[in-house]
Amino acid sequence: MKKIAIIGLPNVGKSSLFNRIAKQRIAITSDFSGTTRDIKTHKVYITDKPCLILDTGGLDKSSELFLNVHNMSMEASKKADVIVMVVDGKLLPSEEEKKIFYALQGLGKPIALIINKIDNDKEMERAWEFDEFGADHVFPISVSHNRGVSALLEWIGEFLPAPEGSPASESEESLCDEDEAWEEDSAEEEEEEIANIVEMVEDVGNQQINVAIIGRVNVGKSSLLNALVGKQRAVVSSVAGTTIDPVDESIEYNEKVINFVDTAGLRRRGKIEGIEKFALMRTKEMLERANIALLVLDSSEPFLELDERIAGLVEENNLACIIVLNKWDEAMDDFEKVTAEVRHRFKFLSYAPLITVSAKSKQRVSKIKDMILSVYENYSQHIPTRQLNEVIREATIRHQIPSDHSKVVKIYFATQYQTKPPRIALVMNKPRSLHFSYKRYLANKLRDVFNLEGSPILLYPRAKGERDNEQENSGEES
Known part of the structure; x- marks a missing residue:
């Protein structure tokens, strides 16, 4: 399936464009720079053709954390089939953006320059400033006002193969011409056009096992996700609170589809600030749709009251549960002592099996997948x-x-x-x-x-x- 990567500097509107194409609020958007840090993937239909859209983190090298985000985003662009680079049309072109665009051009893939935040005809003059990029395909758009997006989708559709056995899409006939699309009252018309072009994938929740990875900050949730799926799917950093937007990845295992979601690490209420408030809300939304929770605890340090409060979210959402004692290679006490404390502190999760792992060395991580299938079968059981x-x-x-x-x-x-x-x-x-x-x-x-x-x-x-x-x-x- 073709992959479409959305690339650009922080805060240019990549996640907003991602949500617009997906026709639902999947990625967290905010005015805070660096809100998106991990690669978010979603399957859609563009001009009746299936593809994956990738929302990448902002290209920023200002710190160790954002350097990791930058590297993952560039790696995603290398694996994509089509690249759309988003720039902020309210700002002048920067030398850094030109270097990034030229580097992406060097990959030899279809690439479009998306000039976002061009909200009306008067602002089109600013779009001309970006002619110096020398891009063959330029789309001045306004994601927030839903202007010009249909033309971009039509261009992307040219590079997508039609599904086998399906007639070629005829949705182009319903598109407005370029002049009409830029009229002040065209927002509602274009919304209807996009509805014809982009079709959401049917809900497959009943066909897959949804597993939420939860725990407080820095217990190793992202490392565990990477170890479970066998690739660098989530950004890992020593910075507490690295994961903001939930990161999901599906794998096939023993004829089952397991969808893992790495949720944002939770802090004490008084320490939650900025975009972490969005992360907390999104984590709760993910838990409402999950079947199983992997409650990740750090066995290298004493358990906290916060661990118990997070575990309470499992009970609150009626989830099946597996307790994962991570960093077991750094554990402070022996197995009997640690498990006794877990059973004492988390009495309300007495039904949850327990496993000790090291996400860093991948020790015993593979056993978690078998446990998930077993627990899900019990969770789905109907007693005569x-x-x-x-x-x-x-x-x-x-x-x-x-x-x-x-x-x-x-x-x-x-x-x-x-x-x-x-x-x-x-x-x-x-x-x-x-x-x-x-x-x-x-x-x-x-x-x-x-x-x-x-x-x-x-x-x-x-x-x-x-x-x-x-x-x-x-x-x-x-």
Whole structure:
């Protein structure tokens, strides 16, 4: 599949263009220079042809961190099939930008110069300043006002092969001519044109396992992602908070598609500032769509209260979980002592299996993929109603449900009505009288019989005839 790389200096509008083509807010955009640091990839259809668009980090060499970002961005351009270099049309051309453009021209690939922030006809005069680049393909556009983008998409489409068995795209016929596109009232018309040109890929969430890598800053999440996918996918730096925008990468493993998302490292609330606020919001969005969380802890130093708070996000989102003790080659204590502390601190994740790894040396990292498949199978498990009721009945016989002011509390029957994670309705005569400790007891009995390692179990007491969704707020994760 053809790759389209979006390249340029920081804060010229690369991520905004990426989001415009993707037709959704995927990449974080802000006025802070250097918001994008890792390569973000998304699949779209341009002129009815599939391709991958790559949002790269700003080309900046001002520090060790941004030098790594610069190198990854240039490497992405070398692997791309088409390059679009974005410049800020409100500024004069810089010598640095010209050097970058000439270097990209030397790659011998189709390349376009995108002059962004040309918001109206009067500002077209500034676009002429960029003639000195000598670019063959120049597109003055305004991403924020959605002007001129359709012409760029049409140009990109010329380099994309049509899908096998598909007729050539006829969407060009619906494009405005160049003069009409630059009219003041053309924004709405062009929005409609882009809707015809760019088609989002259908949601494949049900066909893949979404794994979120979470933890506080500098525990090695990005190094773990790189080790899992077998390539330099995320920028790694000693600077705390290197990852801002979630970085995702999919791999095929044992006939399954695993999509890893390296989320931004989380800090104490009082220390979150600047673009990290955007990162925190995006991390929470990713967790809402995840199936499994890899909770990464730094075994080379004492665990913190912040680790527990981050782990609480796993419980809050009802995720399956694997606890990853990273930097085990630098561990302070022996295995028994460390695991005992983990089990004590993270009691609410008692169902989560634990593994010790070193992302830096890749020690035992490959085992995580097998654990993910196993945990996902448990997370997706549907327990037959007959077997479920047999276990519940035996559990209530062995340990009777505490009465409610001398009134007997009964479970009539149980049924699982949803998976990912398993959600079980307990139809009762007095649903509000079932204590959370007894629900925990029932969940443990279910774990003794059925293989549910790594997955939470949600139990919802309800009265006869009561809808499941009315009891969601009274459910408990076990």
